[in-house]
Amino acid sequence: xxxxVSSPQxxxxxxxxxxxxxxxxxxxxxxxxxxxxxxxxxxxNKGRTAGQR
Amino acid sequence: xxxxxxxGWREFALSPGFGGLAAVIAASIAYAGVRRxxxxxxxxxxxxxxxxxxxxxxxxxxxxxxxxxLVGLNVLDxxxxxGYAAEHEIELVLAATESALDRYxxxxxxxxxxxxxxxxxxxxxxGGQES
Numbered sequence: 001x002x003x004x005v006s007s008p009q010x011x012x013x014x015x016x017x018x019x020x021x022x023x024x025x026x027x028x029x030x031x032x033x034x035x036x037x038x039x040x041x042x043x044x045n046k047g048r049t050a051g052q053r
Numbered sequence: 054x055x056x057x058x059x060x061g062w063r064e065f066a067l068s069p070g071f072g073g074l075a076a077v078i079a080a081s082i083a084y085a086g087v088r089r090x091x092x093x094x095x096x097x098x099x100x101x102x103x104x105x106x107x108x109x110x111x112x113x114x115x116x117x118x119x120x121x122x123l124v125g126l127n128v129l130d131x132x133x134x135x136g137y138a139a140e141h142e143i144e145l146v147l148a149a150t151e152s153a154l155d156r157y158x159x160x161x162x163x164x165x166x167x168x169x170x171x172x173x174x175x176x177x178x179x180g181g182q183e184s
Binding site: 018040 | 122126130140149
């Protein structure tokens, strides 16, 4: 199911989009030798696990 | 003949052998300079390509179409891995993800995560619920 949901604060972020953004964030933080918040790492890993199904 | 006296050096400096050696050294210096310039030009061109691709990917992340946004984010992920992405470039990539992750975090807190892919089970959701 894919749907665009608008809210006053802006477009709602879907889980797939959040996972893709999390993967970018993890890559960028790794390149900059920064620590990524745990929930973002978990989100990025969730995407990798789902992609292997 | 003592090789290290002044007359010996003068004789060597005027010899064809010295002329040949000087020519080789001059050619080597010129070659190194050309190589360095070429390498810098090639790196500048690659960097320019990186920015053009980043511009394209950033445009995609702002589209209304979800699939386009996903492509944009995946391209940014690849660009962040590139050896041509220095700290400044990676900071730009980070900035592109900030808004989406901030909003998603707010949605998680509010329990209003939008599941948009049949591959994800309800059990996978990080504390939110399907809206």
